[in-house]
Amino acid sequence: KGPDPDVVAIVERLATVKHKLLVLSGKGGVGKSTFSAQLSFALAEMDHQVGLLDIDICGPSIPKMLGLEGQDIHQSNLGWSPVYVESNLGVMSIGFMLPNPDDAVIWRGPRKNGLIKQFLKDVDWGEIDYLVVDAPPGTSDEHISIVQYLQATGIDGAIIVTTPQQVSLIDVRKEINFCKKVGVPVLGVVENMSGLRQPLSDLSFVKPGEAGETDATEWALNYIKEKAPELLSVMACSEVFDSSKGGAEKMCREMGVPFLGKVPMDPQLCKAAEEGRSCFSDQKCGASAPALQSIVKKL
């Protein structure tokens, strides 16, 4: 039996891509797509040529997070052209192919695998430094196929995103074992939503024992402004999730994989993701940008 023609086509197509990074998570909703989006913005801001491939086929949120909602992909004689945010940041997602953003993609494994294969074979990325691949959560059929194809072309490794609590970490262990089993290097784990960080000036204050809106906010802020204005820029931090068992860092030590850092829950990062903007070097993202910068430096 000769070499698989799909694999040959993929290897040929991705020969112009220097580095391939796979972003994984054990669970949905932990911030994997947000991280993939911000990582892509960051690499592009560092003057690299970047491609972002969204293969989270059932929940494609990448077009929105890159500010590309409603855009179409075009075909040329070289293949499918990505949609560009900047000349050095191209994006491909099934989200661009759905006529209505509310449409659900209800496909069985083989059809999803078929599309992933087609994305890998037919997207014309051109000469790029990084291809960031946003994978679906878990370790399903799609993961096995993407890993097989990417391995044939040489993959740098996987970045795994988790939240600090045990329910997410249990699944991350499975994800790490999956990578070990299939031979994908784990570049490291990112602990996302690691505590809520906000400057005091952005907090709202509620009287003890009271739920919902209250005039205590105005009173408390005015009090601080008058008595100690320097406190307004102090960052308040609260641990939202229980990380008493040591969180992702401890798990990384136990499993012998690198820990890349903690990204706090930052309302400004959430807003940037909703509006399709980069947070990486945005002054407003004072709570999360330094964390993202330190993580990107380690990659």
Ligand code: ADP
């Ligand atoms: P996943 O890809 O793992 O399903 P998403 O990236 O879609 O998760 O994130 C889920 C939601 O949480 C999104 O609305 C996103 O903007 C928000 N989010 C993710 N990370 C953070 C963070 N560090 N701070 C604030 N909001 C975040």
